[in-house]
Amino acid sequence: MRNQSRLIFRSIFRVKVSNPKSGALIGYVGDVSEFGFKLLSDTAIEPGTHRDLRLRMRLAENELLQIDLQASCRWSGVNEKTGYFEAGFILEQPSAEFTALVEKLRIMRNAFDEE
DSSP states (O other): OOOOEEEOOTTSSSEEEOOOOTTTTTEEEEEEEEEEEEEESSSOOOOEEEEEEEEEEEEEEEEEEEEEEEEEEEEEEETTTTTEEEEEEEEESOOOOHHHHHHHHHHHHHHHHHH
């Protein structure tokens, strides 16, 4: 059972996930909480896999938020409706940057919902 609320993105292209060493795009964040996120990808990821990842999100015209983190894949599968592979990742170490990202997304979501 989840102990934290999740932010689900209306557009999956909001937060990109890439390999921090090569810059290669891995996929997109489907939802996020303070402790992890769901990755949507064209390729399967094996549960139990530990990955170095880079999350990138454009905040404004000239403002890019980028966070490097280490995460572990807890589960994976194929979403039959979308055809994307989905994988649940949990952060290996607490990250103040990641927590700040989630809080910023909550504020942005609330402001958007109020419009």
